[in-house]
Amino acid sequence: MSASAYLHKAFLLAGKADPKKIRPNPFVGALVVSKEGQVLGEGYHEKAGEAHAEVIAIKNAIIHGADLSTCTLYVTLEPCSHTGKTPPCTDLIIRHSIPKVIIGSLDPNPMVSGVEILKKNGVAVEVFEMPDIVALNDTFNINQILKRPKYILKSAITLNGKIADRFGESKWISNEQSRAHVHEHLRARADAILTTAKTVIRDNATMNIRIKDQMEEELNLIVFDKNLDLLKKENHQLSIFYKRNSSKIYLVTDMAETTTLPNVETISIPINDGKFDLKMLHKELIERNICQVLIEAGGSLNASMMEAKAIDEIYTFVGPQILMDNSAINQFNSNQIQTMDKAVKLQLLDSMTIAEDILLRHRVIH
Amino acid sequence: MSASAYLHKAFLLAGKADPKKIRPNPFVGALVVSKEGQVLGEGYHEKAGEAHAEVIAIKNAIIHGADLSTCTLYVTLEPCSHTGKTPPCTDLIIRHSIPKVIIGSLDPNPMVSGVEILKKNGVAVEVFEMPDIVALNDTFNINQILKRPKYILKSAITLNGKIADRFGESKWISNEQSRAHVHEHLRARADAILTTAKTVIRDNATMNIRIKDQMEEELNLIVFDKNLDLLKKENHQLSIFYKRNSSKIYLVTDMAETTTLPNVETISIPINDGKFDLKMLHKELIERNICQVLIEAGGSLNASMMEAKAIDEIYTFVGPQILMDNSAINQFNSNQIQTMDKAVKLQLLDSMTIAEDILLRHRVIH
Numbered sequence A, B: 001m002s003a004s005a006y007l008h009k010a011f012l013l014a015g016k017a018d019p020k021k022i023r024p025n026p027f028v029g030a031l032v033v034s035k036e037g038q039v040l041g042e043g044y045h046e047k048a049g050e051a052h053a054e055v056i057a058i059k060n061a062i063i064h065g066a067d068l069s070t071c072t073l074y075v076t077l078e079p080c081s082h083t084g085k086t087p088p089c090t091d092l093i094i095r096h097s098i099p100k101v102i103i104g105s106l107d108p109n110p111m112v113s114g115v116e117i118l119k120k121n122g123v124a125v126e127v128f129e130m131p132d133i134v135a136l137n138d139t140f141n142i143n144q145i146l147k148r149p150k151y152i153l154k155s156a157i158t159l160n161g162k163i164a165d166r167f168g169e170s171k172w173i174s175n176e177q178s179r180a181h182v183h184e185h186l187r188a189r190a191d192a193i194l195t196t197a198k199t200v201i202r203d204n205a206t207m208n209i210r211i212k213d214q215m216e217e218e219l220n221l222i223v224f225d226k227n228l229d230l231l232k233k234e235n236h237q238l239s240i241f242y243k244r245n246s247s248k249i250y251l252v253t254d255m256a257e258t259t260t261l262p263n264v265e266t267i268s269i270p271i272n273d274g275k276f277d278l279k280m281l282h283k284e285l286i287e288r289n290i291c292q293v294l295i296e297a298g299g300s301l302n303a304s305m306m307e308a309k310a311i312d313e314i315y316t317f318v319g320p321q322i323l324m325d326n327s328a329i330n331q332f333n334s335n336q337i338q339t340m341d342k343a344v345k346l347q348l349l350d351s352m353t354i355a356e357d358i359l360l361r362h363r364v365i366h
Helices: A003-014 A053-063 A089-095 A114-120 A131-136 A138-146 A176-187 A197-203 A278-287 A299-307 B003-014 B053-063 B089-095 B114-120 B131-136 B138-146 B176-187 B197-203 B278-287 B299-307
Strands: A029-033 A039-044 A072-075 A100-103 A124-127 A150-158 A162-164 A192-196 A220-224 A249-253 A264-268 A292-295 A313-319 A344-354 A357-365 B029-033 B039-044 B072-075 B100-103 B124-127 B150-158 B162-164 B192-196 B220-224 B249-253 B264-268 B292-295 B313-319 B344-354 B357-365
Touching: A003 A029, A003 A039, A003 A053, A003 A072, A003 A100, A003 A131, A029 A053, A039 A053, A053 A072, A053 A089, A089 A114, A100 A114, A114 A124, A131 A138, A138 A150, A150 A176, A150 A299, A176 A313, A176 A344, A176 A357, A192 A197, A192 A299, A197 A220, A292 A299, A313 A344, A344 B344, A344 B357, A357 B344, A357 B357, B003 B029, B003 B039, B003 B053, B003 B072, B003 B100, B003 B131, B029 B053, B039 B053, B053 B072, B053 B089, B089 B114, B100 B114, B114 B124, B131 B138, B138 B150, B150 B176, B150 B299, B176 B313, B176 B344, B176 B357, B192 B197, B192 B299, B197 B220, B292 B299, B313 B344
Parallel strands: A072 A100, A100 A124, A150 A292, A150 A313, A192 A220, A192 A292, A220 A249, A249 A264, B072 B100, B100 B124, B150 B292, B150 B313, B192 B220, B192 B292, B220 B249, B249 B264
Antiparallel strands: A029 A039, A029 A072, A150 A162, A313 A357, A344 A357, B029 B039, B029 B072, B150 B162, B313 B357, B344 B357
């Protein structure tokens, strides 16, 4: 088997983790391979605070009687070189005299210099930057590099780009299966939904995770609510105020007010030029271990997040309809980008047919 | 082989014809099959005014020594029963005592009652309405039933449904391969492009057919030009006035004026409530053997054609861009459909990736 085939095997292992259990950590898979090419140990990082993939794979190899001084370690991510909740993996590799380490992607965390330390200690190191492996840790990489959550925008639009009619009605632009897809694939992986008080009050949606034949699951909710409208008594019957055990509603406001409502917290952020200081919000969310945020809102929030370069990926469900009305609500409510040469550039990641809807997935090129 | 398998074979034969050579006729393929299941004769309609598929298949079978009185005729379309440019095919079938005819789709032309006449004459008839076969003759069927051309709308839009920025600039929303696709697959099959004088003057595009490694081809052009702006001297240098041998420019106006410009013809149509009487236009185009029209225009013409239920199919090229400007030009410039429940319903036919563009093909459900 080639080095990239072993790395692919380690990549598949890495992806077995539940993304919400490992936050804020990356997906990592590791293999210990004998000089004859036999896999003697394997492991993946399963839960934040618990063993790293390399540790599990090495322990596993020792149990199988491996002579580590003749083995190669394959690991999807550059091994850590600093003491976090667990000791550095580079120490372990060096202590066991593993002569060669093959790495599937570099760690963007500036505190990690695993490659350098291993080389200094006489370990042969090869680095492949494998696109699939890098993409698997997109959220982690964005968290590390940009010090903010990964923001994913979800929209359901008509063929001509409208998210609702002029009266705000959007039931239903996308079909039932598309809506189920949002729960199973987008909400299930997100740490929170980001929306506005206006949307919450108008739609009165529950904004939790509902997957067929499974228990309903809670999901954090971040609401732009400048005037703290959701704290008003008349809004306490809204569906988002379901009984929460493991999640919270975060109300983003520029006021200093706090609340005693259970599982509701205000996040006070300054407003500059009429807009929330998103850099402050990014920091507050990362501090709360909210690493991936799903934006489900109207055209104005979509536009302001895009203008602040705070959308990384877009999932667009295109329904088989046309709303022929210039006053119908646009996916982005803005007048900021007036010429073709300044258009936001996207990269098409993939597309799929969901009955008569099409789901397009784009990466935003900032 | 099953009946549907023979019909499929006949369908593939039918599709060999060049659509522009058979206009206004349908695609038709036919097979003569012996009682042992052997194909003894085959044929397809190749050119308007020349032999029908059944005639060719039967002649072919006779040459191969078939005993027609024991054979089955498979034909993709109900055989004609009236004398057009050629005698009725039902006569031929009856004369040769073919005992059984299996038909892939009915002819919507009310003058055709082939099934009835064959049955009356003791021929066993089976009719399958095969979706692929019906779809192959979509243009013919629309021509017959609605007495108008089939109108196909082509748009290149940003992800959020804009066809140009507020200044009218649209270069380039879709990529080079998508634009090549328009020439090869849309213009090549259309009998004319429909556009407006405004678009012609602004873009100064040639609007002919350019396919890589092939000679440029002419294409009829229908221009909504109320004031006959294109007849003005200053516009005679526009690219559409290339030397034409086999095509024309049709200027649609409510004026009675004619022109002596070579290969330019005015079509005078009344204007009611500020809009051209499209029913009159449909008739004029059918009389000129223009059976399929490709609409390449701006949001206003797109909207008025849609409002008149004169768009049958939409090809949308979605480019990987976002124009965040509410004043950018919409695919449909209209305020007519203000509520979700009145949205134009589409049927997704298929989609394909063209590099980073996505091409969506929808049928309009009127």
